[in-house]
Amino acid sequence: MMRLFNPFTVLICSLLLTTSCATHPPAPDNALPDLTGLPQTLLAGATLEQARSVALANARTKGWTPVDSRPECVVLERELARNSPQAQALGPQHQQLPPRIRVETHFRPQADGVLVALRAFIISHPRDAEMQHLDYTTDYQVPLQASLAALQQEWQTGARPPVMPPTSTAAPDPSPAERPHADVQLTPPVTPPRQPTAAPPVVNRPSPPPNPAPAVAKPASPAPAHTVPALPPPERRPPVPVTALPPPAAPLPTSGLIPTPAPITNSVNETNPMLALNQNQPGLWAYYAEQYARTHGCTLTDNGAMLREKTISYELHTVPCADGRAFLLKCQGGVCQMAQ
Structure with a gap:
């Protein structure tokens, strides 16, 4: 009887244990992570949508790709540079499938704005069964702080809506009693037609006293006529022979004189793996x-x-x-x- 009872006892105990694990309440999926100790900044006066828009725009200009976007978190990724110290520390087994760097941008609404916090990870063996998430927030403390400073500057200088100038208010019209010319309308004056001006009166001059009869003058001799000599006929010249111009010289080859410009590539600098300022900036x-x-x-x-x-x-x-x-x-x- 003891040998038959022991298997049933073990089976009943197993069922009880399984039922207790299944009824254990799971952790809520929407629990917000703790942001204590993370690099963070406060965008004063910003809403949640404004903070997410500024952060996404700033990330896309630096070559980051959003892989997940939620109201309180945006996940960004990009490939880690092969010559970086972090990639070399993982070993040569990551050369064929290079690791990736991931930055989680958390947004937490506050009474006076939105708090933005960053957390950095390095993903080894991406898209593989051995994929691991290594927390590198402490190692990237300085670049993350520089990224938050750039985000804060962009919010203060370019993210706010432009302030419209105050509209000028026109002074109220004075009452008819205060206006000096109340009956004057704001219409262009009509020019009256011009009246023909009367001719000035003709004043008769007094007639001069009668002159004595003039003496008979001698007829003047006519002046000699001035004759113009005739011009000689124009001299005929022989026609000028027309000669054909020589053909233009062949153009010189320019392939070896002018260097071909290098193609312009819109590539992202792979030596800067963080969401930070441009590393070519002096200082x-x-x-x-x-x-x-x-x-x-x-x-x-x-x-x-x-x-x-x-x-x-x-x-x-x-x-x-x-x-x-x-x-x-x-x-x-x-x-x-x-x-x-």
Whole structure:
């Protein structure tokens, strides 16, 4: 009896355990994430739709692709640069299928505007069964803060609707008693037809006294007639022979003289993997280097970051501190780190 009862007991216990897991209330899907400690900024006076529109427009200009859009969150992705330190740290197995970087932009309405917070991830093995999400928010702290500063500046300068000038209010018309000419209408005056002017009266001059009879004058001799000599007939000249012009010379070849302009490509700079300002802007990497030194307990001097070396793929900066220390930083792919 004990051998027959044990299997039934185990079956009943299993059913009870399964029923208790199924009745456990699941976590709500619409729970908002905690934004404490994330890089964030407040767009003062903005609505939720305005904040999302400005953030999406700013992201598209920097080459990001929206992959998910909800009222309180916009997910952006782009391919991570192969020569970036983050991609190289994942190993050579990601060369055929490069990793991607993902930025979650969270919007939280407040009483005085909309709070915008950013969170960064690196996705290894994208579109694969081994896909992993690695949180890189702390490593990308400085570029994320720069992105929020650019978003704040764009909201303050270009996102607000233009302020229309106040319309001028016309003064009220005075009452008929106050108007000096109340019966004058605002119509062009009619010009009366011109009347023919009367001729001035003719004043008869007094007749001169009678003159004595003039003496008979001698007839004057006629003046000699002036004769014009006849012009000689024009001299005939031989006709001028018409000669044909030589044919124009063949045009010189210009293929070797004028270089062919290079095609214009609208490509996105792959060395800047973050939603940040243009890395070709002068002084941007120096700003990143100074931010790195501040986060590591350095009090900057008046000299600030000094450029030591600049190549196509990275820049080398020295940041002196007030206590005598100095940071030698290598800025590449959106991240500044200590030079090896």
